[in-house]
Amino acid sequence: MPEFISINGQDIGLGEQKEILLNIARLPTYTPIDLSVNVFRGKEDGPVLLLTGGLHGDEINGVEIIRRMIFKDLIQPDKGTVIAIPLVNIYGFIQKQRDLPDGKDINRSFPGSKNGSLARLVAHTLMEKIFPYIDYGIDFHTGGDARANYPQIRSQLKKEENRKLAEAFAAPITVNSSLIDKSFRKAAQNNGKQILVFETGEAHRFDSFGIQEGINGTLRLMKYLNMRNDAPNPNEPEVYQKSTWVRARYAGLFQQKIKLGDHVKKRQVLGHISDPFGHEWFKVVSPQTGRIIGLNYAPVVHKGDALLHIAYNK
Numbered sequence: 682m683p684e685f686i687s688i689n690g691q692d693i694g695l696g697e698q699k700e701i702l703l704n705i706a707r708l709p710t711y712t713p714i715d716l717s718v719n720v721f722r723g724k725e726d727g728p729v730l731l732l733t734g735g736l737h738g739d740e741i742n743g744v745e746i747i748r749r750m751i752f753k754d755l756i757q758p759d760k761g762t763v764i765a766i767p768l769v770n771i772y773g774f775i776q777k778q779r780d781l782p783d784g785k786d787i788n789r790s791f792p793g794s795k796n797g798s799l800a801r802l803v804a805h806t807l808m809e810k811i812f813p814y815i816d817y818g819i820d821f822h823t824g825g826d827a828r829a830n831y832p833q834i835r836s837q838l839k840k841e842e843n844r845k846l847a848e849a850f851a852a853p854i855t856v857n858s859s860l861i862d863k864s865f866r867k868a869a870q871n872n873g874k875q876i877l878v879f880e881t882g883e884a885h886r887f888d889s890f891g892i893q894e895g896i897n898g899t900l901r902l903m904k905y906l907n908m909r910n911d912a913p914n915p916n917e918p919e920v921y922q923k924s925t926w927v928r929a930r931y932a933g934l935f936q937q938k939i940k941l942g943d944h945v946k947k948r949q950v951l952g953h954i955s956d957p958f959g960h961e962w963f964k965v966v967s968p969q970t971g972r973i974i975g976l977n978y979a980p981v982v983h984k985g986d987a988l989l990h991i992a993y994n995k
């Protein structure tokens with residue numbers, strides 16, 4: 682990386698910090714909406730790490746992870762550059778929703794286009810203005826709807842570089858996860874760049890344990906990339922190659938007998954589904970021995986609704 686990098690026509694030199702505003706598109710009120718891109722350069726050259734939060738506008742744990750790292754002065758690298766975009770989907774954030782106002786998902790709109798939907802425009806802006814500069818990235822997410830995730834890294838572990846980055850982050854749990862079409866992670870991979878996805882907690886809520894794990898993991902990854910000298914101690918590695926959702930076989934009220942993060946045995950009773958009138962009572966049984974990495978906190982379920990996400994090896 683040269684002495685200066687130039688994003689959107691603005692130069693950022695070694696040892697400098699700068700906020701760069703990338704214009705996206707106005708609200709119907711004619712209020713301009715700019716993407717706030719915060720660039721932190723070390724005094725020496727090194728890798729460029731991108732941190733993105735709030736790609737889904739209601740997923741605020743990632744916003745808080747990056748905000749806290751900036752606020753506590755943890756984000757400035759000794760070597761290399763951190764490009765931090767705490768809030769990608771400003772439109773969704775304003776409306777407290779995952780998607781853009783037209784219902785389109787930015788994370789299913791990559792690589793995007795200049796004249797497509799707003800989701801595709803946001804994706805295109807990231808790909809055009811930011812992507813050429815980065816080497817690695819961490820994209821922070823939470824569970825959707827009322828589903829909470831235990832702090833976890835999702836990565837394609839059969840690729841050695843991905844596996845090493847995931848090991849360096851050392852989240853409480855690492856789960857092998859294939860690439861989703863038109864996602865940010867897949868667009869990165871297609872451009873020869875590696876993005877880890879960190880998931881914790883649920884939409885609309887802070888998850889303090891997971892926020893701290895997100896910060897700690899980012900600091901460990903920065904240390905691994907020689908961007909800083911110290912980092913918190915890693916978690917004991919717990920890596921799962923597979924994961925599966927347990928779905929409701931009956932509609933009704935889901936009564937949980939386990940907690941998020943519990944280790945469970947195959948055929949263990951995880952909860953029950955009852956009717957609202959006190960007559961029927963069906964068991965929900967674990968299909969695998971593994972760990973609960975996602976849990977639905979909304980008790981009213983239809984047949985086929987996702988109840989629990991179990992990570993396992995076999």
Ligand SMILES: [Zn+2]
Nearest residue numbers: 737740822823
């Ligand atoms: Zn998300």
